[in-house]
Amino acid sequence: MLLHFVLQNGAFCYGTNSNLILICSSLHYTIFKLLCPRVNTLMKILLVEDDAAVCSMVNKGLVENGFDVTVGMNGKQGIDLSSTVKFDLIILDIMLPDINGLEVCREIRKADKRIPILFLTALGSAENVVLGLETGADDYLTKPFKFIELLARIKSLLRRTENQDSVSIDAFKFVFEDLTLDDHTKKVTRANSVVSLTSTE
Numbered sequence: 001m002l003l004h005f006v007l008q009n010g011a012f013c014y015g016t017n018s019n020l021i022l023i024c025s026s027l028h029y030t031i032f033k034l035l036c037p038r039v040n041t042l043m044k045i046l047l048v049e050d051d052a053a054v055c056s057m058v059n060k061g062l063v064e065n066g067f068d069v070t071v072g073m074n075g076k077q078g079i080d081l082s083s084t085v086k087f088d089l090i091i092l093d094i095m096l097p098d099i100n101g102l103e104v105c106r107e108i109r110k111a112d113k114r115i116p117i118l119f120l121t122a123l124g125s126a127e128n129v130v131l132g133l134e135t136g137a138d139d140y141l142t143k144p145f146k147f148i149e150l151l152a153r154i155k156s157l158l159r160r161t162e163n164q165d166s167v168s169i170d171a172f173k174f175v176f177e178d179l180t181l182d183d184h185t186k187k188v189t190r191a192n193s194v195v196s197l198t199s200t201e
Contacts (some may be wrong), residue, residue, distance in 0.1 A: 042068040043088040043158060048078035048104065050097050061147045075099025082108050087115060089157055094121040102135045109136040116157035
C-alpha cells in the first residue's frame with residue numbers, strides 16, 4: 001500500500017484515497033515521518049509527457065512500483081518543476097506542444113549535470129537517438145515500448161547514480177606521512193598547513 005500525505009482543514013492526514021488517518025498537528029506529522037522513514041525515501045520521478053494515455057500508463061506503473069511521480073504536460077512545466085523540486089530521475093518526451101524536449105533537456109542540464117534523464121519518444125531513428133544522448137540524456141527509449149523495459153532502464157540509471165553518490169570524498173585523498181594531496185579540492189597540505197602551488201602544479 002502506498003501512503004501519501006494531504007492537508008485537510010489545516011491538519012495533516014495520511015493513507016490511501018479511501019482511508020485517510022488524521023494526524024492532529026504538524027508536530028505529530030513530523031514525528032510520524034521520523035517513525036516511518038520509508039515514506040521519506042520514495043524515489044521522486046518527473047514525467048514530462050503530453051500524451052494522456054502514455055502518461056497515465058507510465059504514472060500508474062511507476063506508482064505501483066513504489067515511486068513518487070510528478071507529471072508535467074509540457075516543456076515549460078517540466079523546466080519549472082525540475083528547478084523547484086529535487087527529483088531523482090526525469091523521463092522526458094521530445095515532441096512536446098510548446099518547448100521541444102531537446103531544449104528542455106538543455107535547460108535542465110544547465111542547472112543539474114548529474115540527474116538522470118531518459119528520453120521516451122516516438123522519434124526512433126539512429127540520428128534522433130544520437131542527438132538525444134548528445135543533448136545530455138543518459139538513456140533513450142522509443143515508443144511503442146514495454147513498461148517492464150522502461151522500469152528496468154529506470155532502475156539501472158538510479159543504481160548508477162547511487163554508486164556515484166556512494167564514492168567517498170576520502171577516495172580522492174592521497175596521504176604520505178604528513179603530506180596530503182586532495183585531488184577533489186586540488187589542494188596539498190603538509191602538517192595541516194596548505195602548500196602553495198602554481199596553476200600548472
